[in-house]
Amino acid sequence: MFNYRKVDESTLEFVTVARKDELADGGRLLLNIGDLAIAVFQVAGNYYAIADVCTHDDGPLAEGDLNGATIECPRHGARFDLATGKATRLPAVVDIAAYPVRLAADEIQVGLPAD
Numbered sequence: 001m002f003n004y005r006k007v008d009e010s011t012l013e014f015v016t017v018a019r020k021d022e023l024a025d026g027g028r029l030l031l032n033i034g035d036l037a038i039a040v041f042q043v044a045g046n047y048y049a050i051a052d053v054c055t056h057d058d059g060p061l062a063e064g065d066l067n068g069a070t071i072e073c074p075r076h077g078a079r080f081d082l083a084t085g086k087a088t089r090l091p092a093v094v095d096i097a098a099y100p101v102r103l104a105a106d107e108i109q110v111g112l113p114a115d
């Protein structure tokens with residue numbers, strides 16, 4: 001599992017996904033970068049990026065409800081922490097990938113493992 005807190009940023013490739021003004025507070029962007037489905041969120045000035053897949057049933061996750069920095073799967077109610085990807089409520093027991101996000105001038109960039 002990809003854990004952004006333990007990764008050496010020199011091993012990442014940061015990809016620009018949007019401008020800051022394109023993502024309002026509480027907003028989300030759904031992206032496909034290569035073969036990865038990724039969701040980027042802005043919550044109270046903080047930016048998060050996660051894999052857009054619920055580990056409970058492999059369905060899309062990003063259309064779920066946000067509660068602070070937590071997202072709830074729209075199908076079965078599993079919850080995940082946006083910052084860490086940790087599964088915080090059943091039926092999911094496996095964490096999702098969480099990717100580091102940085103701001104470069106007015107651009108939102110997501111760090112992905114370099115190929």
